[in-house]
Amino acid sequence: MNRNFWFRFLEWFCPPALYEGIEGDLLEEYEADQQERGMRKANLRLAVNVLRFFRPGIVLRNRFKFELINTIMFTNYLKVASRNIVKRKLYSFINAFGLSIAIAFCTLIYLFVQDERSFDQFHENKADIYQLLTTQFDPEKFKKGEKDFYSSNPYMPAKLGEVLLEEFPAVQHMTRFNNYNQGVMRYGNKNFTQKFASVDSGFFNMFSFSILAGDRDKPLRKVSDAVLTPEVARKFFGDEDPIGKTFTLDFDGRIVPMTVTALIEAPAANSSLTFDMLVMMDALPWFQRSRPNWGNSSFPTFVQLLPNTDPQQLKVQLDTIMNKYQSGYKAGWREWLKPPEGVEPRVFTYQNLTNIHLAKGVYWDRNSDPMYSWILSGIAVLILVIACINYISLSLTTSASRRVEVGVRKVVGAQKKQIAWQFTFESLMLALGSMLIGLILVLVFLPYFNEFTSKGIELTYHSMLPVIGIAFLIATAVGLLAGSYPAVFLSGFLPALVLKGRFTSKLQAGFTKPLVVFQFFLSACMIICSVIMYRQMNFITTKDLGFDREQIIVVPTQTGWNAQANQTVAALRNALKTDRNVVSVAGVTAAFNKGWSRYGYKIKGENKEAFVYGVDTDYISLLNIKLKEGRNFDGRTSDSLGVIVNEALVRDMKWTDPMTEHLNWREDTVGLGSPVIGVMKDYHYMSLEHAVEPMFISLDNGMLTNILIKLTPGNTPDKIESVKKAWLELYPDRPFEYTFMDEDIAAQYDKHTRWSKIMGLSTIFAILIASLGLFGLSGINAVNRTKEIGIRKVMGAKLTSIFVLLNRQYVLYAIIAFVLAIPLSWYAMNQWLESFEFAITIGWQLFAVSLLAGLFIALATVSYHAIKAALINPAETLKHE
Amino acid sequence: MSKEFLGEFEELVLTMAGILQDEAYGNAIVNEIKARVGRDVNLSAVHVTLYRLEDKGFVKSKMGGATNVRGGRRKRIFTITNAGLSMLRAMKESRMDLWKLIPQLKMIGI
Numbered sequence: 001m002n003r004n005f006w007f008r009f010l011e012w013f014c015p016p017a018l019y020e021g022i023e024g025d026l027l028e029e030y031e032a033d034q035q036e037r038g039m040r041k042a043n044l045r046l047a048v049n050v051l052r053f054f055r056p057g058i059v060l061r062n063r064f065k066f067e068l069i070n071t072i073m074f075t076n077y078l079k080v081a082s083r084n085i086v087k088r089k090l091y092s093f094i095n096a097f098g099l100s101i102a103i104a105f106c107t108l109i110y111l112f113v114q115d116e117r118s119f120d121q122f123h124e125n126k127a128d129i130y131q132l133l134t135t136q137f138d139p140e141k142f143k144k145g146e147k148d149f150y151s152s153n154p155y156m157p158a159k160l161g162e163v164l165l166e167e168f169p170a171v172q173h174m175t176r177f178n179n180y181n182q183g184v185m186r187y188g189n190k191n192f193t194q195k196f197a198s199v200d201s202g203f204f205n206m207f208s209f210s211i212l213a214g215d216r217d218k219p220l221r222k223v224s225d226a227v228l229t230p231e232v233a234r235k236f237f238g239d240e241d242p243i244g245k246t247f248t249l250d251f252d253g254r255i256v257p258m259t260v261t262a263l264i265e266a267p268a269a270n271s272s273l274t275f276d277m278l279v280m281m282d283a284l285p286w287f288q289r290s291r292p293n294w295g296n297s298s299f300p301t302f303v304q305l306l307p308n309t310d311p312q313q314l315k316v317q318l319d320t321i322m323n324k325y326q327s328g329y330k331a332g333w334r335e336w337l338k339p340p341e342g343v344e345p346r347v348f349t350y351q352n353l354t355n356i357h358l359a360k361g362v363y364w365d366r367n368s369d370p371m372y373s374w375i376l377s378g379i380a381v382l383i384l385v386i387a388c389i390n391y392i393s394l395s396l397t398t399s400a401s402r403r404v405e406v407g408v409r410k411v412v413g414a415q416k417k418q419i420a421w422q423f424t425f426e427s428l429m430l431a432l433g434s435m436l437i438g439l440i441l442v443l444v445f446l447p448y449f450n451e452f453t454s455k456g457i458e459l460t461y462h463s464m465l466p467v468i469g470i471a472f473l474i475a476t477a478v479g480l481l482a483g484s485y486p487a488v489f490l491s492g493f494l495p496a497l498v499l500k501g502r503f504t505s506k507l508q509a510g511f512t513k514p515l516v517v518f519q520f521f522l523s524a525c526m527i528i529c530s531v532i533m534y535r536q537m538n539f540i541t542t543k544d545l546g547f548d549r550e551q552i553i554v555v556p557t558q559t560g561w562n563a564q565a566n567q568t569v570a571a572l573r574n575a576l577k578t579d580r581n582v583v584s585v586a587g588v589t590a591a592f593n594k595g596w597s598r599y600g601y602k603i604k605g606e607n608k609e610a611f612v613y614g615v616d617t618d619y620i621s622l623l624n625i626k627l628k629e630g631r632n633f634d635g636r637t638s639d640s641l642g643v644i645v646n647e648a649l650v651r652d653m654k655w656t657d658p659m660t661e662h663l664n665w666r667e668d669t670v671g672l673g674s675p676v677i678g679v680m681k682d683y684h685y686m687s688l689e690h691a692v693e694p695m696f697i698s699l700d701n702g703m704l705t706n707i708l709i710k711l712t713p714g715n716t717p718d719k720i721e722s723v724k725k726a727w728l729e730l731y732p733d734r735p736f737e738y739t740f741m742d743e744d745i746a747a748q749y750d751k752h753t754r755w756s757k758i759m760g761l762s763t764i765f766a767i768l769i770a771s772l773g774l775f776g777l778s779g780i781n782a783v784n785r786t787k788e789i790g791i792r793k794v795m796g797a798k799l800t801s802i803f804v805l806l807n808r809q810y811v812l813y814a815i816i817a818f819v820l821a822i823p824l825s826w827y828a829m830n831q832w833l834e835s836f837e838f839a840i841t842i843g844w845q846l847f848a849v850s851l852l853a854g855l856f857i858a859l860a861t862v863s864y865h866a867i868k869a870a871l872i873n874p875a876e877t878l879k880h881e
Numbered sequence: 882m883s884k885e886f887l888g889e890f891e892e893l894v895l896t897m898a899g900i901l902q903d904e905a906y907g908n909a910i911v912n913e914i915k916a917r918v919g920r921d922v923n924l925s926a927v928h929v930t931l932y933r934l935e936d937k938g939f940v941k942s943k944m945g946g947a948t949n950v951r952g953g954r955r956k957r958i959f960t961i962t963n964a965g966l967s968m969l970r971a972m973k974e975s976r977m978d979l980w981k982l983i984p985q986l987k988m989i990g991i
Contacts, residue, residue, distance in 0.1 A: 018928075018932070020954055020955055021944070021956065021957030022957075023952075023954055024906075024951045024952070024954030024956055024957075025907035025924055025951075025956075026924070027952045027954055028950065029911075029924060049923070049925065052923055052924070052926075053924075053925040053928070057929035058929060
């Protein structure tokens with residue numbers, strides 16, 4: 001290493017003021033050494049000497065001194081900044097408003113994402129708990145050419161968990177978990193429908209839901225034991241001690257007495273497992289029936305492995321079990337799914353408890369798509385960027401008034417760095433101020449946000465701290481980011497030029513133009529997306545579904561899946577016959593958005609699938625479903641054999657004359673199957689996310705557990721009251737519950753409605769912030785050109801031409817922005833619309849509407865200043881010259 | 882004034898700066914200490930001490946004129962200030978006062 005290296009090194013760490021003196025001394029010594037001891041020694045001694053200079057006394061010298069000056073100037077900066085904020089109230093307001101909304105947005109989104117990630121994290125054993133999955137070859141995915149052509153679902157054979165627990169020593173606990181059981185619970189004179197979950201005893205060992213009272217050791221010992229959450233206990237037992245109380249549970253056609261053995265903590269809002277009441281698996285007759293059957297996969301199953309067990313072992317064990325117990329079914333699956341050679345038709349897999357929530361492909365009642373977190377974060381960042389751009393462009397365009405200040409500061413001796421720091425400090429101050437407002441906004445809007453996103457986020461004293469931390473981080477980042485460009489720009493003024501007064505009153509901050517275009521672009525994207533989403537939601541909620549959905553209430557029979565259900569429908573129809581409030585009463589196995597059943601059957605060696613609804617004779621007339629051919633069911637006894645099919649099924653079967661056909665859906669080997677007695681026009685029995693698939697209705701298929709009641713138009717609550725009276729006379733011990741069919745149908749789109757609302761709201765905020773920024777900018781622009789306008793007016797320019805002159809550029813910006821925004825939003829919205837089978841087409845009209853809306857908003861904002869400027873008497877502006 | 886103290890090495894360097902007057906720069910002080918006291922001191926230590934003395938106001942520094950030696954680099958010349966001089970004097974006097982308190986007879990006794 002030669003001496004130049006060492007000197008460069010010295011130069012790097014040494015404060016510049018000291019460098020020359022030190023370098024000189026070192027050189028002198030080096031020269032002396034060279035003569036006395038020779039080149040090599042001299043080089044060595046130089047290196048040692050330089051290294052010895054690398055000490056705090058040299059390296060850090062003077063660094064703290066600058067800091068000292070900055071803190072001295074601190075109070076001054078604070079004073080000047082606050083004076084500026086007060087002096088330019090409008091701009092301060094625009095900036096603070098935009099930034100605080102942006103910060104509030106970002107904080108809320110942070111809370112959302114945090115909540116999404118916090119699901120099931122509260123379980124102590126979360127690392128060792130796995131949910132078992134049935135993973136099956138998916139012919140549709142395979143056809144689309146997807147690499148992962150498997151679909152998973154959490155429904156397992158009942159025996160699987162038991163066998164794992166017995167045969168695999170690493171499985172410590174196991175529980176099955178079905179939470180869709182429903183029955184009528186009665187205590188004293190109280191009766192309500194009550195959902196309940198059935199579990200195994202392992203449940204209490206695995207999950208961290210604490211037992212609040214009662215048997216902590218083993219809460220469920222007998223099939224008649226029940227564990228309640230405090231809320232349910234209060235509902236039925238009021239203030240009495242619920243432990244040991246006996247109530248009856250009416251489900252599955254039986255009435256059984258149950259005893260409360262314990263109270264359990266209700267699952268938190270961020271728990272994937274939800275329940276109000278727990279009973280043993282064995283309490284369910286249908287569990288006992290399907291338990292020995294390896295072909296019936298209906299039971300979500302969780303296992304807990306011994307700590308530090310490699311879950312890969314579990315996979316090996318699952319494969320073994322699959323081969324041992326289910327090999328008999330494989331041929332059938334293979335024939336049904338037709339996977340290519342070498343691909344397993346079905347395997348068992350697993351996923352960790354904490355992955356359930358964001359595994360969007362696996363059905364689970366509370367899981368969600370991580371995509372939403374991304375979209376929301378994207379929107380938050382967009383709004384933040386728009387607010388930052390406001391800040392940058394406003395501080396650049398208003399910088400004229402700060403020039404003299406910068407000039408004087410520089411003349412007095414401020415360095416460029418200090419002035420940059422001053423402006424950064426100002427933007428930091430504004431950002432931190434906005435942060436406080438933003439945090440208040442978060443507190444105010446959190447309930448609405450929860451409602452929008454259907455979350456239960458709560459801000460406690462404890463969780464507030466990270467929120468404040470995040471808000472502080474965002475604010476600081478924004479302050480530095482938004483402040484840095486103006487700081488560099490403003491600190492670059494040359495004092496001589498500025499103070500001589502030879503600068504024009506118009507500021508050429510060329511950088512603001514692309515910023516404004518970019519801002520327009522972001523707003524345009526959001527406007528287009530909102531317009532399209534709004535149109536689509538409008539389309540699906542008003543589209544003719546092929547039947548009447550108004551004035552119909554849906555009443556569950558509260559009987560469970562048995563013959564009582566059909567009797568209930570008939571009895572109620574009879575009771576309401578004379579009621580003038582009721583048009584008609586019909587029974588159906590599954591009402592809209594309340595389940596469905598689909599049959600797979602084989603006709604002439606071909607696999608066919610169709611949705612099946614069991615109905616009664618009044619179904620078609622009540623819903624006003626149009627028949628294309630044939631007739632409705634009437635009283636004939638032979639009708640119980642017949643089916644009415646929809647057009648899609650006719651197409652699927654390639655029937656030319658459906659009235660002569662039979663549908664052999666029960667795979668009757670002797671007869672021809674059910675005769676087709678009618679063809680319905682296609683109606684949307686499923687949501688518009690799906691095409692109308694083959695479907696038929698039959699009088700003889702299952703239990704009519706839902707009653708449809710069509711009411712006459714007019715005062716609905718009174719009419720419902722009259723139905724309720726009739727019901728309670730018939731069944732005083734069954735709760736009367738009802739929903740409106742049109743609301744049930746709308747609820748299918750809850751997710752989409754929610755997202756279009758969120759999008760709409762974000763767009764409003766984004767537009768508001770961007771418009772405010774634009775308002776400020778156009779104001780400055782008008783003031784900059786006051787003199788020009790005066791001269792033009794003196795020369796005879798018309799009001800309109802001045803108006804056009806001032807607004808022309810904004811119109812141009814808006815159009816450029818829209819042209820840029822169209823492809824992006826078109827792509828994004830196409831992706832979204834793909835989730836609907838029935839979607840609007842994105843035509844140029846939608847873009848034109850968005851463009852016009854955007855232009856209108858932009859023009860409305862800038863016009864105030866333009867008109868004001870155009871109306872000023874030129875004498876006022878020119879007389880000072 | 883009385884609250885300021887000088888360390889032994891600081892005092893040595895300050896004294897040398899006083900001795901060398903217009904020729905007091907880093908290397909010269911190192912050589913002077915070597916010549917008069919026989920101590921090998923490190924250049925960087927001398928520099929740091931000089932800067933510290935400057936911070937305390939006992940020396941002032943300015944850049945000297947360019948020379949042909951040492952690659953044309955200018956020297957940083959340190960001159961002792963009045964405060965530095967009075968500090969040295971005060972230290973010398975307080976040491977003399979203490980010295981006087983040592984019983985001289987003992988010396989003779991040896």
